[in-house]
Amino acid sequence: MADPPAVLVSGASFAGLATAFWLTRLGYRVTIVEAANGLRRGGTPVDIEGETIEVLSEMGMIDAVRAKALPPREFVFKDAADRTLGGLTASRPEDAASARYEIHRDDLLDILFAAVEGAVEWRFGCAIAALENGPNCVSVTFTDGSQGDYALLFGCDGNRSNTRALAFADAGAASYYMGGYFYLRVVMETGLLPADRTQVFSVPGRTAMLNGYEDRTDIALAFRSATPIDYDFRDKAQQRRIVHDHFDGMGWKVPEMLAHVDAEGDFYFDQASQIRMAKWSTGRIALVGDAGYCVSPVAGFGGSMALIGASRLAKALRHHPDDHEAAFGAYEAGLRPFVEAVQERAATTGMAMLFPADEAELEARDRKIRAGAIDF
Numbered sequence: 001m002a003d004p005p006a007v008l009v010s011g012a013s014f015a016g017l018a019t020a021f022w023l024t025r026l027g028y029r030v031t032i033v034e035a036a037n038g039l040r041r042g043g044t045p046v047d048i049e050g051e052t053i054e055v056l057s058e059m060g061m062i063d064a065v066r067a068k069a070l071p072p073r074e075f076v077f078k079d080a081a082d083r084t085l086g087g088l089t090a091s092r093p094e095d096a097a098s099a100r101y102e103i104h105r106d107d108l109l110d111i112l113f114a115a116v117e118g119a120v121e122w123r124f125g126c127a128i129a130a131l132e133n134g135p136n137c138v139s140v141t142f143t144d145g146s147q148g149d150y151a152l153l154f155g156c157d158g159n160r161s162n163t164r165a166l167a168f169a170d171a172g173a174a175s176y177y178m179g180g181y182f183y184l185r186v187v188m189e190t191g192l193l194p195a196d197r198t199q200v201f202s203v204p205g206r207t208a209m210l211n212g213y214e215d216r217t218d219i220a221l222a223f224r225s226a227t228p229i230d231y232d233f234r235d236k237a238q239q240r241r242i243v244h245d246h247f248d249g250m251g252w253k254v255p256e257m258l259a260h261v262d263a264e265g266d267f268y269f270d271q272a273s274q275i276r277m278a279k280w281s282t283g284r285i286a287l288v289g290d291a292g293y294c295v296s297p298v299a300g301f302g303g304s305m306a307l308i309g310a311s312r313l314a315k316a317l318r319h320h321p322d323d324h325e326a327a328f329g330a331y332e333a334g335l336r337p338f339v340e341a342v343q344e345r346a347a348t349t350g351m352a353m354l355f356p357a358d359e360a361e362l363e364a365r366d367r368k369i370r371a372g373a374i375d376f
């Protein structure tokens, strides 16, 4: 009997682990190459609802997710005097159709990793250095100099995807700037707000957000900038200064938040952006998750979209077992309208609700909040 086809997955986060999970079940021999030396941990929790619940059920993981689900969280908008303008109460719907869970990013990574750990070949601390997308296979040279031929390659390597850059002619134009920047830091302190709450305070062009949990707090600061700003992404001191330049003098709990910006420790600073590609596949290579269609943190749906994308891709490969082009075409045709709707909503309603750009947008948003018409 012939060996099962060897395939390569680049990236070991939600898209990569979920894609690898399905590929092993479809009978492929899977190698995962991940640039970091282990799973990349940290970040804010992931929302699990709708199709994502179905997907995790099909993967046999929904009970593990439920066991780690965070308590429901109240979400409120505040004014400068810390009075509540309005918001959403903490509730857990009892009916299955509207069920919704939130789980720490690391817990979901661990659940996915456990399901593929022994079933794939791992290449941590390594990346694709060059590739040739040939008619019969993708020939890959890795950063350690080794080489391999793969029947298919899946780029699951995030919004700065290496696979996209190496294989797609339009990769350079894929990033869609949404008009702002955000800072995020998770601190193991809980003094800024009670557990199981999210609080948001905005002034024109600037928003401060706190997510409180039992054992930690997310500190998020976002500001608008009509055009992208120039900074060195390795220079953390410069990024802290940029945050100060935009938030010094702002009221509410921002001075306490800025004290955490100044403290030692890892943080995330980036533009709010999406990935919008003309096509998600080329030859024997397909993109999954943020690499192909990042919806941005504003959408609050990146983790779910990666899981949905991997599942839809697997279904397309199952329907077209001997025709990767038909499978990749079906995967994209089925998922693209949903992705575009989520992206559009994040770039318009989501930005206006969470990061109002000016006085008029802020007033319109606050009127909606007071009327209980929160939509993002």
Ligand SMILES: Cc1cc2nc3c(=O)[nH]c(=O)nc-3n(C[C@H](O)[C@H](O)[C@H](O)COP(=O)(O)OP(=O)(O)OC[C@H]3O[C@@H](n4cnc5c(N)ncnc54)[C@H](O)[C@@H]3O)c2cc1C
Residues within 6 Å of the ligand: 010, 011, 012, 013, 014, 015, 016, 033, 034, 035, 036, 039, 040, 041, 042, 043, 044, 045, 126, 127, 128, 156, 157, 158, 159, 160, 161, 162, 163, 184, 288, 289, 290, 291, 296, 297, 298, 300, 302, 303, 304, 306
């Ligand atoms: C550490 C971390 C923290 C995050 N925190 C948040 C957050 O707080 N809020 C939010 O909305 N989103 C966050 N995200 C993004 C979120 O995980 C994604 O939007 C979503 O889960 C889609 O997942 P993905 O697998 O497509 O991409 P990602 O989760 O970005 O994963 C991409 C993976 O590819 C790996 N990789 C990158 N380059 C290469 C390369 N050249 N070769 C091989 N592997 C490579 C990365 O190390 C990473 O493991 C975070 C991502 C990471 C990696």
